[in-house]
Amino acid sequence: MTIELTPDALDVHGETPADLVLPDRVAGRLYTDPDLFExxxxxxxxxxxxxxxxxxxVPKPGSFKTTHVGRQPVIVARNRKGEINTLLNRCRHRGASVCEQPSGQANGFTCPYHAWSYSLDGQLRGIPYPEGYEGVLAKGDITLGKLRTESYGAMVFATxxxxxxxxxxFLGDVKLWIDRFFGLGGGYPVKVLGRHRFRFRGxxxxxxxxxxDGYHFPIVHRSWMASVDAETAEMMxxxxxxxxxxxxxxxxxxxxQMVPTHSDLSADDGTEPLQARFDDLVAELKGTGLDDAAVRKLVHAMHGTGFNLNLFPNVSMSAAFLRVxxxxxxxxxxxxHIALGPDGPPEVVDPVNRAKLRIHEHFxxxxxxxxxxxxxxWDRVQRGAQAAPTMPILVNRGLARETPSPEGWPTSHVTDETGMxxxxxQWKAMMGDD
Known part of the structure; x- marks a missing residue:
């Protein structure tokens, strides 16, 4: 398929949002139009x-974290029954947020404005000076807003x-890749080790x-490739x-899949040598009494899986960390960016997780x-998109060589724009739904 590349190819007066996406390009306005953003x-x-x-x-009853669904502030909390709820962080009285801590342990949530208090599953349980509400309000009828919440593979989603x-x-065939991703624990469950946040102007x-987008990697990340050992550089x-x-x-x-041989860490046949940079870690783990197979499993997973998994619209499971x-x-x-590592006996997982954090910080x-x-x-793309915002953004790399995999997935080379x-x-389908 060949489409003439004219600067105004997607500048159609009266178009719907869905008209701004074609199979091989999207309008630059998708980055710059505030009405589309809303x-x-x-x-x-x-x-x-x-x-x-x-x-x-949120490992135990009373554990919580605050986050967002789009622009809506929410609290993710585990209740006394062990169930995870996603609650709107908005008091039902006058709209103040009921929790401002990023994470912690609580018996419930109390609004600082008028002290309305709520249970871990959002039920209103206390109102100061309740006589003013006699005949007006029943506590049992009021709860914090609650979003549907479901989990797969320890990943919690809300809608x-x-x-x-x-x-x-919704996840479909992604479930296979989520299962593989958590092989990065090297035989142990996976836990969050730490995080950092930043913003970009885009x-x-x-x-x-x-x-x-594998196409950018050796261009944008030349300095990283030059900073790592030869074995890691060769692997990437x-x-x-x-x-x-x-x-x-x-x-x-x-x-x-950047490193297909590491896509399924459980399929390790034991023939690939462990990287020499981890020799000290191997010795330390053997000193804890682990057998050779258990040590190999942990060290083989040090870089995580050999793939980046992108989940529309807001999270990726990228080799060994989450990007939200x-x-x-x-x-x-x-x-x-959320660093991940194995969760197990401290004498085993602590040295592994220290090394994982250093790898994480390096990139x-x-x-x-x-x-x-x-x-x-990313900043430069946003700045450049201000020039002729109707000019299309091309996502056509590899379109002519995209073929079905044995599983039926449209597939192309790692440098191609199949993921975009x-x-x-999906953006077109959802934005076209009136």
Missing amino acids: LEMTRIFERSWVWVAHESE ADPDAEPLTD NWKIQLENTT SFMTDPTCTTHDLGHGHSVM LRPISVDETEIE QGPFGFGTPDDAEG RTAYA
């Missing part, structure tokens, strides 16, 4: 399953749409595109390897070799 918040972020937590962040399809249907979709040299692919998994989700995006405005986005930290370069690229095309197909 529609995205209602049609996408209030209707999709949005990732809100990893279960390790404001009561009629949304079940989470397992539209949220610019970052959404990035996670399964995937630009001309035909076995490295990107799959369209449906519903806007995609997976980019939150739209702030049409030209500002908050990013949260993802504010002084790392990866994040600052990525953020500069499926994300924009």
